[in-house]
Amino acid sequence: MQIITVISQACDMARRKFTRGEQSMLIDIFNGTALTPGILGQHLAAQIEDSFRLYPGIYEEKWGVNEKEMIDKIKIISLDPVSAVFLELWAVGFWAVNQDAGDLENYLSGKLTLSTRIEELIGMLDSISERLEQTKNSFKSAAVAEARSEAEKAKEILEGMI
DSSP states (O other), X not given: XXXXXXXXXXXXXXXXXXXXXXXXXXXXXXXXXXXXXXXXXXXXXHHHHHHHHHSTTHHHHHHOOOHHHHHHIIIIISOOHHHHHHHHHHHHHHHHHOSSGGGHHHHHTTSSOHHHHHHHHHHHHHHHHHHHHXXXXXXXXXHHHHHHHHHHHHHHHHHHHO
């Protein structure tokens, strides 16, 4: 779990170089993006530039961002290559564990991290195990079906994280 905490903290430090609106835009534009391991950290500038070019004015209005300031942050001012990698992982990471933008505010505030999601999953699996233990002597199909459904949900979330 230590490595997850280190990665989570590094992602958090990288994202804090950007305003809340800029962070929201990054998450928005990385929806559906599959990162390529060999070029991690290089998706960011292209993704941002393409977004501004393909949808002029949209992100400025939607998230209150400034195109020049954001591009300068990525290319010139404050983003080293390692931070770019972590920022890409952070932006894509939101969509790996969320199907819609409903948890965006918690993610942006740091309340919803990879560590908190894993802790949530561990709690789910503990609950499932307890219920299965309670029903093992007296077969209760509804309880077993409910536990199975929750276990499958936990599995889907974990698969989305890898």
